[in-house]
Amino acid sequence: MLSAAEAPLLGRSFDELLTEAVHFHGHLCPGQVLGVRMTLAGCREIGIERPQRAGKRLVVFVEIDRCATDAIQALTGVSVGKRTLKHLDYGKMAATFLNRTTGVGVRVSARDSARALAGAWAPGESDPRAAQILAYRVMSEADLLRIEAVGIRPGWLDRRRVRVFCQGCGEGINYQREVMAEGRALCRPCSGDGYYDRLA
Numbered sequence: 001m002l003s004a005a006e007a008p009l010l011g012r013s014f015d016e017l018l019t020e021a022v023h024f025h026g027h028l029c030p031g032q033v034l035g036v037r038m039t040l041a042g043c044r045e046i047g048i049e050r051p052q053r054a055g056k057r058l059v060v061f062v063e064i065d066r067c068a069t070d071a072i073q074a075l076t077g078v079s080v081g082k083r084t085l086k087h088l089d090y091g092k093m094a095a096t097f098l099n100r101t102t103g104v105g106v107r108v109s110a111r112d113s114a115r116a117l118a119g120a121w122a123p124g125e126s127d128p129r130a131a132q133i134l135a136y137r138v139m140s141e142a143d144l145l146r147i148e149a150v151g152i153r154p155g156w157l158d159r160r161r162v163r164v165f166c167q168g169c170g171e172g173i174n175y176q177r178e179v180m181a182e183g184r185a186l187c188r189p190c191s192g193d194g195y196y197d198r199l200a
């Protein structure tokens, strides 16, 4: 059996994929190696061999805005603007890969135990970060990742193309993102769920 570093998945070697991820992200880090492994596992499980050519067939939900997310984006070509990349701010190193043609979805998460195992998979490497980079590359998939079949809940993919105006601030709200509060249609900031405060 080929090791992860040799497996010619996505039509390219692990090194080619890692190089592409690093180029997009800006540096080599454990997250890039992890992101490549997550992408390989996710795409394989949902039967998408050429994610860059999958167009809107492939949708990825990422649960963290960290390094690995960049690797997933670089290798799959999903993007926020194409609405094929969905960021959920859960703070978890996990991503769900969905094949929209078949409806098959898998959630791939990094096992918390993998970090502690890194030393064993990178003998002789004293720097923890360097050890993770080496180890995440060769660690068995079962040790590194948890893979679970998931179904996507209604409303997370298809949103009606409607536009209403917030009855608080008057700004337009697309795709049914308004919140009903006391009989008024409000944008999320006006409903109290905003990320900013107006300073003037």
Ligand SMILES: [Zn+2]
Pocket: 025, 027, 028, 029, 030, 031, 032, 067
């Ligand atoms: Zn990084």
Ligand SMILES: [Zn+2]
Pocket: 166, 167, 168, 169, 170, 171, 186, 187, 188, 189, 190
């Ligand atoms: Zn508003």
